[in-house]
Each structure stands twice: as C-alpha cells, then as structure tokens.
Amino acid sequence: MKLFGYWRSSATYRVRIALALKNLDYDYEPVNLLKGEQRSEAYLAKNPNGLVPTLQSEDGGLITQSLAIIEYLEETHAEPSLLPGNALARANARAIAATLASEAQPFGNVRIQNYLKNERGFDAEAMKDWMNRWPGGAMAAVEKMLARTAGDYCVGDVPGLADCFLVPQMYAALRFGVEIASLKKMNEIYERCANHPAFIKAHPDNQPDAVKG
Numbered sequence: 001m002k003l004f005g006y007w008r009s010s011a012t013y014r015v016r017i018a019l020a021l022k023n024l025d026y027d028y029e030p031v032n033l034l035k036g037e038q039r040s041e042a043y044l045a046k047n048p049n050g051l052v053p054t055l056q057s058e059d060g061g062l063i064t065q066s067l068a069i070i071e072y073l074e075e076t077h078a079e080p081s082l083l084p085g086n087a088l089a090r091a092n093a094r095a096i097a098a099t100l101a102s103e104a105q106p107f108g109n110v111r112i113q114n115y116l117k118n119e120r121g122f123d124a125e126a127m128k129d130w131m132n133r134w135p136g137g138a139m140a141a142v143e144k145m146l147a148r149t150a151g152d153y154c155v156g157d158v159p160g161l162a163d164c165f166l167v168p169q170m171y172a173a174l175r176f177g178v179e180i181a182s183l184k185k186m187n188e189i190y191e192r193c194a195n196h197p198a199f200i201k202a203h204p205d206n207q208p209d210a211v212k213g
Helices: 008-019 068-077 087-108 109-118 125-132 136-151 160-176 184-193 196-203
Strands: 001-004 028-029 054-055 060-062
Touching: 001 008, 001 136, 008 068, 008 087, 008 160, 008 196, 054 125, 060 068, 068 087, 068 160, 087 109, 087 160, 109 125, 125 136, 125 160, 136 160, 136 184, 160 184
Parallel strands: 001 028
Antiparallel strands: 001 054, 054 060
C-alpha cells in the first residue's frame, strides 16, 4: 500500500493511526499542502477533491476520504479490529468519528483558514472565535457522547476507530487555541493515547516530511 498525505493533516493522521493499530506496512508519499501540491494535475488524477489523504491499495486501487480508507482497512485486514464487539458500540464509535470528521475538523482545514484570513479579513482573534465556536462546539458534544461510551478509550477499553479521529482533533485544537481544558474525558484519552506505541508512531512529528521547529 501507499499513503499520500501531509504530516500535519488531521485526516492523514487518522489513517496513520489506523495503519499503526493494525500493524500494517505501507509506503508514504508526501503531498505538501502549503506548496499546493494537492492541486497538481498528477495528484488530482488520484484524488479529484485535491485533498489528503489518498490510499493506493496493494492492487493499485485508489481510495479517498479518511473514514472510507479506514473502513476499507477494517474490511480487508480484519484483525486486530478497530470496532468493538456489539452493534450499539460499533454505531457509537462511528458516530463519534463522524462528528469529529464532519462537524469539527473541516473548519480548521488549510483552505478554509486561508479563505477566512485572505478573503474575509479574519484577524487572529476572529479566527480563535471561529475555531472555538465550530470545532470547539463539536468537541464539547463529543465529550458528552464519551460519558456514555468511554472506558480507557473512546468506546470501551481498547483503542479503535473513534480514537483514530479524536487524537488528531485534539492535536489540532491545541495548535489553534481551542479551549479544551474542560473536556476532561477527552484529555484523559488523549494523554493515554500519547503513550501508546501506535499513536506515537503516527504522530505528526515522527513523519518523514515533518517540519521541525
């Protein structure tokens, strides 16, 4: 397999966690979002949305969207599973992942941030308000969801699908100044994941295209 991504992309980070939790080997090809490489003709042929990540399967198939990629990995490499054992718990894991993917992360995308700054004139304070209203609001909702589902991790005591989405969102929240101190359960899970080998391996700072300093 080959993963096309960017070291600090939340969506790519999710897929790296899933690959690490499943102990899967893959090649990695960086796509530098700041240089606009996602809009190159060659990359658009792989991912018409001009977004990362893209996964190229062992047989050359191309899969886009992090949730679809992780579901593909779950279907093709069933063990260890990223989903809990019963239908309700699996639905809860998918709901947490979907909330973070759809209601939180998109508002911090590079293209959204650039639009707000360059075309709408948002200053630093306006950007902080934006991030706290939208990603912050969605994360507060997830905190309430975790009250029903969490053990050591988002759904029960084994890291899985929901944690693949929670950790990158927490990482982004810390970068962008989202107020997360009150999200007790999310912080506990984030700290636990920070010491897990799969999450350490997937961390942005440990990627070959990471920019230090």
